Amino acid sequence: MPTASDIKGTRASAGVRWLVPAKVVVFIAMLYPLARLVLLGATGGLGANPIEFITRSTGLWTLVYLCITLAVTPVRRMTGVAALLRFRRMIGLFAFFFAVLHFTTYIWFDKWFDVAAMLKDIGKRPFITVGFAAFVLLIPLAVTSPKVMVRKLGRRWQTLHRTIYLIAALAILHFWWMKAGKHDFELPKIYGSIVIVLLGWRAIAWLRTRIKRA
Template sequence: MSSSETPTVTEPASRRPPPAAKRPAAAGTRWVVPVKIAVFVAAWYPLARIVLFGLTDRLGANPIEFITRSTGLWTLVFLCITLAVTPLRRLTGVTALARFRRMLGLYAFFYATLHFTTYLWFDKWFDVAAILKDIGKRPFIMVGFAAFVLLIALAATSPRAMVRKLGRRWQTLHRAIYAIGVLAILHFWWMKSGKHDLLLPKIYGAIMLALLGWRLLVWLRERVALGVAKR
C-alpha cells in the first residue's frame, strides 16, 4: 500500500447509520412503540373498572351478571376495533396500523375468556346439568360459545412462529374473525331481544355491518379489476 492511500475501516453493522432511503420510514414509525404501549395499558381499563367497582361495592344487586355483561360487551368492542384496523390502514395509508391488529385481537380473546369463565365458573359452578338446562332456555349461549371456540383457534395461531408454520393457511384460518363478528352480534342481539332492549345490539350491528360490508365491496372491486385485466 502506498503512503498516499488511506486504509478504510469497515464500521460494525450495529454502529452504521441506516441507509438514507430507510431513514424516513424509520422516522415515520417512531410513534408506533409509545402508542402501542398506551393502547396496551388502556385496554386494561375494562378489567380495572370491574375490580374497582367490586372493591367499592358498585357491582349492583347481581355482581355476576354485571361482570358477565361487561366482559361480553368489551369483547365485542375489541372485535370491532380489530376489524376496523384494516379499513383505517387502507383509507389513511398508514401501514403501521397493522402492527396493532394482533394485540387488539388478543384483547378481544382475553375479555371473551373472562366472559365465558364468569358464566361457567361463578354463575354455574361447572354444573353441566344446569348449563344444559340454561342452553335449552337461552340458545344464544351456544352461539356465543361457537364464537369463543373460533377465537381460541385464532389466539392459539397468533404467534409469529405459527404464521410461518401455517403459511397461506394462516390467512385462511384468520378470516374466521368475520364469522366471529357475525356470531358475536347474533349472540348479543338474541340475548337482548328477550328484554326488548335492542339499542346497543343495533348500534354494534350497524358497526359490524359497515366493517364487513366495506370488505365485501373491496373484494368485489378487486375481482372486477382482475377480470378486466385478464381481458
C-alpha cells in the same frame, strides 16, 4: 454522507421508537375495562348482581374489541397509515382475553362448573350456544396469532383468520338473541350496524379486486 441503508435504518428505528410507546399506551388503555371492574368490585359498585354485571361488561368489551380489530384494515386503507396494522394482533388478543373472562365468569362464578345447570340454562337461553360457538372459533385465531405461526402457515393463516367475519356475525346474533327476551334492541342494532358496515366494506373490496382481475 449517509448511505441509502443508513437512511433506511434511521427511518426504521424512528418508526420503532414511535411504535413502542404507542403500543404501551394502547395496551394500558385496553386494560381500562378490567381496571374498571376491579375498582368497582373493590368499592362495592357492581350492583345487586355482580356476576351479571361482570358477564355483561366482559361480553360487551369482547364485542367492542372485535369491532376495533375488524376496523383496523379499512381505517388503514382510508388513512394510509400502515403502522395501524402493527396494533391489530394486540387488539385481537384483547378481544380473546375478554372473551375468556366472559366465558370464565359464566362457567365458574355463575354456574360453578355444574354441567347440568349449564345445559338447563342453554335449553332456556339458546343464545349461549351461539356465544360458545364464537368463543371456540376465536381459540385457533389466538393460538396462531404469533408471528412464527403466520410464517409457518403461510396462505393458510389468512384463510383461517377470515373466520373473524363469522365470529363477528355470531357475536351479534348472540347479543341480539339475548336482548330479544327483553325487547331491548338498541345496543344490538348499533353494534349490528357497525359489523354490517365493516363486513360490507370487505365484501366490496373483495368484489373490486375480482372485477379488476377479470
